[in-house]
Amino acid sequence: QSALTQPASVSGSPGQSITISCTGTGSDVGGYNYVSWYQQHPGKAPKLIIYDVSKRPSGVSNRFSGSKSGNTASLTISGLQAEDEADYYCNSFTSSPSFVFGSGTKVTVL
Amino acid sequence: QLQLQESGPGLVKPSETLSLTCTVSGGSISIISSYWGWIRQPPGTGLEWIGAISYGRNTYYNPSLKSRLHISLDSSKNQFSLKVYSVTAADTAVYYCARDPGFRYDDWGQGTLVTVSS
Numbered sequence: 001q002s003a004l005t006q007p008a009s010v011s012g013s014p015g016q017s018i019t020i021s022c023t024g025t026g027s028d029v030g031g032y033n034y035v036s037w038y039q040q041h042p043g044k045a046p047k048l049i050i051y052d053v054s055k056r057p058s059g060v061s062n063r064f065s066g067s068k069s070g071n072t073a074s075l076t077i078s079g080l081q082a083e084d085e086a087d088y089y090c091n092s093f094t095s096s097p098s099f100v101f102g103s104g105t106k107v108t109v110l
Numbered sequence: 111q112l113q114l115q116e117s118g119p120g121l122v123k124p125s126e127t128l129s130l131t132c133t134v135s136g137g138s139i140s141i142i143s144s145y146w147g148w149i150r151q152p153p154g155t156g157l158e159w160i161g162a163i164s165y166g167r168n169t170y171y172n173p174s175l176k177s178r179l180h181i182s183l184d185s186s187k188n189q190f191s192l193k194v195y196s197v198t199a200a201d202t203a204v205y206y207c208a209r210d211p212g213f214r215y216d217d218w219g220q221g222t223l224v225t226v227s228s
Binding site for chain 1: 147155157158159161162172173174206213214
């Protein structure tokens, strides 16, 4: 199965907002409201930051928000902070059934 | 908070079988609504979902890897395991185990690097 499509990199200045897109098909992102997002710092395990498209786990900053339109999901980070510099991956349930991850996006805080 | 810990050989020869175990502590693996999954990350690249198993031993696998995979669960030891058959260098990766309470992975192990090399 092919990875969901994410931009390789996104950057922003502290305090700005950035959005990361995640594009799939009707058999994954477009077909289910089971899109999740993960933050991964170098050498660390991924951390869940968004699930079910737009829900935040307890303890995750409300600066992180998620949405979906058609076959594309999006993660928005508002009030960008230095600690947000990391890799971000989307994930979707699929019709196989299985899960598929996105290709990953490196976020740089300028 | 659940804790998950991967264990197994760090080096496997090509064509042999990669075997890993994930030990769950701080709670029971017998959580009816949870699945227990494996995810891997080749060096310098992205995450790849491998497969998952439920307490009831229902399994589902990445279609691209399905023919070489087996995931099992031992509730008496609070563990679940992964086998990848006929490995090649492309199977070199950090392997993570994780808990899925419902279409997401919220508790992760720290990951273990497995290198396929002769």
